[in-house]
Amino acid sequence: MSDFKAIQYSLENDVAWVTMNRPEQRNAVNAEMREELIQVLTDAQTNAAVRAVVLTGSGKGFCTGADLSGPRGQGPTGAGATRLIMKSSSQRLIRALWDLEKPVVAAVNGVAAGLGSHLAFASDFVIAAADARFIEVFVRRGIAVDAAGAFLLPRLVGLQRAKQMVYFGDDLSAADAERFGLVSKIVPGDQLAATAREWAEKLAKGPTVAIGLSKRLLNRSLESDMETCLEEEALVQTVVSQSEDIKEGMTAFMERRPAQFKGR
Numbered sequence: 339m340s341d342f343k344a345i346q347y348s349l350e351n352d353v354a355w356v357t358m359n360r361p362e363q364r365n366a367v368n369a370e371m372r373e374e375l376i377q378v379l380t381d382a383q384t385n386a387a388v389r390a391v392v393l394t395g396s397g398k399g400f401c402t403g404a405d406l407s408g409p410r411g412q413g414p415t416g417a418g419a420t421r422l423i424m425k426s427s428s429q430r431l432i433r434a435l436w437d438l439e440k441p442v443v444a445a446v447n448g449v450a451a452g453l454g455s456h457l458a459f460a461s462d463f464v465i466a467a468a469d470a471r472f473i474e475v476f477v478r479r480g481i482a483v484d485a486a487g488a489f490l491l492p493r494l495v496g497l498q499r500a501k502q503m504v505y506f507g508d509d510l511s512a513a514d515a516e517r518f519g520l521v522s523k524i525v526p527g528d529q530l531a532a533t534a535r536e537w538a539e540k541l542a543k544g545p546t547v548a549i550g551l552s553k554r555l556l557n558r559s560l561e562s563d564m565e566t567c568l569e570e571e572a573l574v575q576t577v578v579s580q581s582e583d584i585k586e587g588m589t590a591f592m593e594r595r596p597a598q599f600k601g602r
Contacts, residue, residue, distance in 0.1 A: 344371035346396065347378055352389040352542040352601075353535070354382055361397025366405035367453055372431050379434040389542035389601050391438070392534045393461060394445040401454025403475060404428060404485070428453050428485040435460045436486070436557065439550030441541040445534035446512075447527065451475040453485040459494060459520060460486065462553065465534050466512040467527040472520065477507035493560050494520055545583035546601040 346357040356378050358365040367375075382388040395401050404427075435442065435457060444461035451473040458464045458472070474491075476483050483491075483504045491500035495518045503510065515521040525533045541549065551574045559567050578584055583599045590597035 342374045344368065345374045345378070349387060351539050352387065353538040354378065354388045354391045356391060356393050358393075358395045358401050360405075361395075361399070363405060363407075364399035364402040364449065365395040365397070365454070366402050366407075367428075367431070368405040369427075371405075372427060376431055376434045379438050382440050383438055386601065388440060389546045390538040391440055391442045392445055392538045393435075393442060393457065394531075394534065395447055395454075397448075399448035399454075400444075400446045400450040400470065401457055402449055403452025403454045406479070432456055432460050432486040432490075439554055440546065441538070441544075441549055441553070443534050443538045443541070445530050446470045446472075446521075447530055449473065456485045456487050456490055459490045463522040463537060464515075464520060465523045465525060465530060465537065466515065466521045467530045468512055468524055469527060470512040470515075470524075472510040472512075472515050474503045474507050477505060494518075542601075543599065545581070545587060545597075545599045547581045547583055548578050551578060 342359075344358070344360055346355075346359045348355045356375065358367070358371060358375070360366060360368070360371060365371075379391075382391055431453075442461040442463070444458040444464045446458050446464060446466040447470065448467065449471050450458050451471075452475045455472045455474065474483065474487065476487075487504065488500075491503060494500075495503070499518055510518070510520075512521060512524045516524055523533065555567070555571060555574055558570065562570070582602050583597075586599060587597045
């Protein structure tokens with residue numbers, strides 16, 4: 339992997355650790371960070387050495403959203419410019435995370451706001467420090483919800499709660515986020531990294547081909563009718579039935595021993 343300026347990256351025990359690393363800006367996403375995140379997520383899709391991903395932030399915050407402090411008026415202008423900017427920036431980043439066929443654990447170590455909260459919600463699991471907060475900050479800036487929030491939130495919390503979060507823009511505590519179904523587990527801050535490591539390494543030892551294709555089925559089911567879901571399920575099983583992991587899983591079952599999956 340290349341040297342990074344806005345993120346930190348390491349690969350440990352088949353887990354890619356991706357840390358947003360602009361602590362002075364509470365890890366607000368600028369263009370450099372966005373492109374580096376997309377790069378590592380794209381690599382993880384095809385890199386057999388990566389079997390799970392942990393996404394977290396450095397310093398006291400997870401990610402406070404898009405960096406709005408840069409110069410204005412230097413990009414494209416005119417009708418449709420904003421739409422094109424959105425498609426090529428935050429939407430592209432969320433899609434890279436959502437479409438990644440590897441399990442992703444978001445370890446939320448502080449404030450997750452706007453795009454930052456959606457990076458967590460687009461992950462497969464969210465482990466939050468007890469003092470973490472989630473904020474749909476857009477309304478505070480006079481901005482409509484973006485960064486795939488209108489897609490993610492109703493599916494995760496239901497339409498009325500999504501509207502409550504977006505319209506008011508109030509801080510949502512880790513406890514309330516867990517109650518809403520946005521957080522998988524809350525831990526003391528000093529246990530966050532260890533818990534994320536435990537979850538990610540357990541996932542990495544699993545049949546990651548089957549997990550990745552199951553993730554695809556589950557994500558796509560939100561937009562598909564039953565007939566389409568069942569047809570895709572049958573096609574996925576055809577692919578998985580040719581994997582080494584299914585043979586190992588069946589053999590381990592017959593031999594009454596733990597399976598040793600290799601992710602292929």
